[in-house]
Amino acid sequence: MIEVIDTYGMRLLAGLWTTVELVAIATVLGAALALPIALARVARNPLLRWPASAYVFVFRGTPLLIQLFIIYYGSGQITAIQDTSWWPHVREYWGWICGIVGLTLNTAAYTAEIVRGGILGVPHGEVEAARACGMTTPVTYRRIILPRAFRIAWPAYGNEIVLLIKSSVLVSTITVLDLMGQARTVFSRNLDLNSYVVAGVMYFAMIYAFDRGWRAIEARINRHLGERTDARTKRVFESGPA
Amino acid sequence: MGERGRGPDGNMWDLLQYGDQGYGDELVRGALYTLILAAASAVVGVAIGLGLALAKLSQSRGTRLLAFGFTAIFRGVPELLIMLVVYFGVGIAITRIVALLGYASRVEVDKFAAAAFALGLVFGAFASEVFRGAFLAVPKGQIEAGLACGMRRTQVFLRIRMPQMWRFALPGLGNLWMILLKDTSLAAIITYDELTREARIAAENSGEAFLLYGAAGVIYLVFTALSTGAIGRLERRADKGVRRA
Numbered sequence: 369m370i371e372v373i374d375t376y377g378m379r380l381l382a383g384l385w386t387t388v389e390l391v392a393i394a395t396v397l398g399a400a401l402a403l404p405i406a407l408a409r410v411a412r413n414p415l416l417r418w419p420a421s422a423y424v425f426v427f428r429g430t431p432l433l434i435q436l437f438i439i440y441y442g443s444g445q446i447t448a449i450q451d452t453s454w455w456p457h458v459r460e461y462w463g464w465i466c467g468i469v470g471l472t473l474n475t476a477a478y479t480a481e482i483v484r485g486g487i488l489g490v491p492h493g494e495v496e497a498a499r500a501c502g503m504t505t506p507v508t509y510r511r512i513i514l515p516r517a518f519r520i521a522w523p524a525y526g527n528e529i530v531l532l533i534k535s536s537v538l539v540s541t542i543t544v545l546d547l548m549g550q551a552r553t554v555f556s557r558n559l560d561l562n563s564y565v566v567a568g569v570m571y572f573a574m575i576y577a578f579d580r581g582w583r584a585i586e587a588r589i590n591r592h593l594g595e596r597t598d599a600r601t602k603r604v605f606e607s608g609p610a
Numbered sequence: 611m612g613e614r615g616r617g618p619d620g621n622m623w624d625l626l627q628y629g630d631q632g633y634g635d636e637l638v639r640g641a642l643y644t645l646i647l648a649a650a651s652a653v654v655g656v657a658i659g660l661g662l663a664l665a666k667l668s669q670s671r672g673t674r675l676l677a678f679g680f681t682a683i684f685r686g687v688p689e690l691l692i693m694l695v696v697y698f699g700v701g702i703a704i705t706r707i708v709a710l711l712g713y714a715s716r717v718e719v720d721k722f723a724a725a726a727f728a729l730g731l732v733f734g735a736f737a738s739e740v741f742r743g744a745f746l747a748v749p750k751g752q753i754e755a756g757l758a759c760g761m762r763r764t765q766v767f768l769r770i771r772m773p774q775m776w777r778f779a780l781p782g783l784g785n786l787w788m789i790l791l792k793d794t795s796l797a798a799i800i801t802y803d804e805l806t807r808e809a810r811i812a813a814e815n816s817g818e819a820f821l822l823y824g825a826a827g828v829i830y831l832v833f834t835a836l837s838t839g840a841i842g843r844l845e846r847r848a849d850k851g852v853r854r855a
Contacts, residue, residue, distance in 0.1 A: 429834040430827040431795035433806055438827065441819035537688040541799060548690065555694075561702065564695050572686040 372562040376554045380563070383550030384570055390464075390546060391536050394471035395529055401472065402479035407509075409484045420480070427477030432535050435474055440466040440542040467539035467546075475532045482528055486521030487513060519589055526582040530575050537571075547571065625816050626825055633812035633822060640808030641829045647722065647794045647804055651729035652787060658734025663741035677738065684735035690796050693728035697800045700724065725797035733790050740782030745771060747778040777848045784841035791833055805829060 373380075408420035427435065443449055443466060458465060490513050498508040540549035551567035554560075628634035665677035684692065697719055704717040748771050756766040798807035809826035813819045 425835075426827075426831065429831040431792040431806065431830060433795040433798065434809070434823055434827045434830065437806075437810065437813070438820060438823040441813060442823065445817065445819050534688040537690045538796075540690075548688065551691075552694070555698070559698075559702075561695060561699050564691055564698075568687045568691050568695070571688055571691065572683065575686045 369562045369565065372554065372558075372560060372566055376550075376563060379550045379554065380547060380566060380570065383545055383547035383567075384574070386464075386544065387533070387536055387546040387548075388574070390467055390471060390539060390544070391529070391533050393468055394475055394532060394536070397468070397472040398475035398479055398532075401476035402483055405476060405480035406483035406487065409480060410487055424477045424480055427474055428481070432470065432474050433538050433541065436466065436470040436538055436542050439470045463539070463543035466542055467536075467544045471532065471536060471539070474535070475528065478528050478531070479525065482521045482524045483517065485524065486517030486519075489520040490516045522582075522586050522589065526579065526586070529582070530579065533571070533575055533578065622818060622821055625812070625818055625821060633808070633816070636808045636812060637805065637822075637825060637829065640803060640805035640826075641833075643802070644791075644794050644804040644806075645833070647725055647729070647797055647802070648787075648791050650722075650726040651733055651790055651794070654726055654730025655733025655737055655786070655790070656783075658730055659737025659741050662734060662738030663745060666738060666742050667745060681735045681738055684731050689729070689732050689793055690799060692731060693725060693796055693800060696728040696731075697721070697724040721797065721800050721802040725794070725800060725802050729790060729793055729796075732793070733786055736786050736789075737779075737783060740779050740786065741775065743782070744775040744778035748774045777852075780841075780845050780848055784837075784845070787841070788834055788837055791837060792830065795830075 405420045405423060408416040409424065411417050411420075440463065443462075449455060494512055494516065495508060498512045503511065536546060537548035539546055540552055543549075545553065547567050547570060551563045554563035625632045626634050626637070628638075662677045662681060665673045666681075668674055668677075701717055701719040704719070705715075708715060708717055752770050752774075753766055756770045757763075761769065794804055795806040797804050798810060801807060805826050809822045813822040816822065
């Protein structure tokens, strides 16, 4: 174990950094994509609702590994990409870019469902009250529904990010040297399982630290609720993945 | 076996044909292996999950701690990592034991067994929380009633808690099944010939990545869609005897 850390510690740390980077970027982009999808999912207009539902169905119904392969190997099939003037510059990072795209599209679908659940979880009385006060729909969304939905969805959203951290290992199959990719490289050299054990401990620590931080923020954004506990803000992490 | 792929006048879609000309039969076989692997992992996972749930509800503090620790580890570490450690780790361990006995041969672990065991461990860790919640959801009054009727603890468990627990566990288990179905694709990485692996071989041989991974994706979509329907029906059936407010 010490040997592995001694010889390959820096490699694994570099991998850890790549993982953090990938997850952070995919989380932000995924959230940005998830909000319009969720709003489209709860819209009355079927022209908005249908494409959003189809998107969620496809990305939640197929394995991330297949999605990554389609993006990575599929883009390799399009010769037009390799003919562009910018290809030589991005070529080296192509796996990384495809990884970001895949993780983002995937997490956006799951996040959209969580946001939708949050929106539907807002008590109807509050929405009616806003209407009665004369708020228009966009104002109601901005002031009442979304801030409330955000708090309701917070714990489930944290679980989704944990699942994203765990599934980010799959980018190692499309040449990205994230923590998993580095661990696999080290293992292929020395056939010593300790590289996996060290990587496993690092993943575990990352997820544990994230979960702690997330819960602290949860307590903070709900502090105005005092001691009252809302049944909906119960941790989903404790009853299995959403 | 004939040369597969697009001939000079061939059509891309011919690659999905059944038989020597296309990869249709390979994909169907892979899909079948995917289902078998998912089913086997679920059986292993339910067994592990039940055991862990009982350990978590145990009177003994040590047993409880052990079970919670086990759950935390298998939920906080990526599934692929667990699968690789099981696949290579068990192989290395057995090889060492065999070497101690005086045989110098490398032992290969069965890919299917390694994949099913690894996926089962993860499924079990998550399922244990589902089962624990389900056991606790059985009204306490019924357990007391059973004891008052003179049943022993094991009888109360087998006749009252166990049969009713399933109804509460069903939605959670359904969720886990959907996740498991998609996670079987990880077995492709240890080269077990399930759907993703068959699609990958076909895509590499033919160069048509979009088409073949797309076809595999469609098969997965069918599986998840059918599962959603089946789970809904099971839940309605299990709730048949329950009065709704």
